[in-house]
Amino acid sequence: MTSAPACPRCLGQLRPPDVRSDQWRCDVHAAVAPWREATTAPEEALRQLAGSAAVPVWVPTPMPVHWYVGGVGWAGDDRTGARATALATAGPSPVGGPADMLLVAESPGTGLGARFAGIAGPDPNQLDTLPEAKVEAAGHPTALWPVRSPPDRAAFVGEAGGVWLWVLLWPADAALLLLEHLVLADLGDQQTLTDRLTFGAPTDRLGTRMASSAA
Numbered sequence: 140m141t142s143a144p145a146c147p148r149c150l151g152q153l154r155p156p157d158v159r160s161d162q163w164r165c166d167v168h169a170a171v172a173p174w175r176e177a178t179t180a181p182e183e184a185l186r187q188l189a190g191s192a193a194v195p196v197w198v199p200t201p202m203p204v205h206w207y208v209g210g211v212g213w214a215g216d217d218r219t220g221a222r223a224t225a226l227a228t229a230g231p232s233p234v235g236g237p238a239d240m241l242l243v244a245e246s247p248g249t250g251l252g253a254r255f256a257g258i259a260g261p262d263p264n265q266l267d268t269l270p271e272a273k274v275e276a277a278g279h280p281t282a283l284w285p286v287r288s289p290p291d292r293a294a295f296v297g298e299a300g301g302v303w304l305w306v307l308l309w310p311a312d313a314a315l316l317l318l319e320h321l322v323l324a325d326l327g328d329q330q331t332l333t334d335r336l337t338f339g340a341p342t343d344r345l346g347t348r349m350a351s352s353a354a
């Protein structure tokens with residue numbers, strides 16, 4: 140089961156394709172890739188996504204200790220395959236207390252990562268000159284630039300697999316996780332990794348309850 144298709148940029152309701160247009164349309168953002176979230180069976184959704192997405196499906200390998208997958212979502216329709224994927228993970232922050240991390244791969248112009256980052260989007264503004272963090276993505280060292288975002292979170296963006304890679308963390312000081320040499324694998328390349336993931340209670344970072352004010 141998935142949530143109803145919504146705008147990746149504002150979570151607004153969409154008008155489906157019709158005789159005049161083959162695109163899903165948001166009243167505010169016009170033609171968009173419809174965003175859906177798995178509401179049940181995230182393992183199965185992730186498996187299907189890994190086999191069909193047009194962009195990477197990033198997972199930490201290994202997961203940080205005691206972290207788990209709390210949700211999966213994607214933007215795109217059956218014709219094109221997902222042009223954005225989002226994995227929600229959660230676990231203990233390096234500085235104590237609970238933390239959330241979203242990993243997003245998206246084609247430019249989709250606007251999903253910008254919504255999570257709380258910026259207008261659809262793409263990051265001019266990036267500061269020096270990257271502030273680095274992850275390994277599909278075997279490649281990948282620089283991440285900080286994105287100015289609301290103070291409750293830390294947002295970083297870089298490029299991996301030819302598309303944006305967003306890493307978003309709540310609370311902001313959970314960004315210390317990025318100092319622990321985070322290694323990301325693309326489930327599209329390594330579909331058997333899905334079997335090794337731990338799934339836990341659904342988190343609410345992907346959906347409506349945490350909708351940012353970005354429009």
Ligand SMILES: [Zn+2]
Nearest residue numbers: 146149165168
């Ligand atoms: Zn919208």
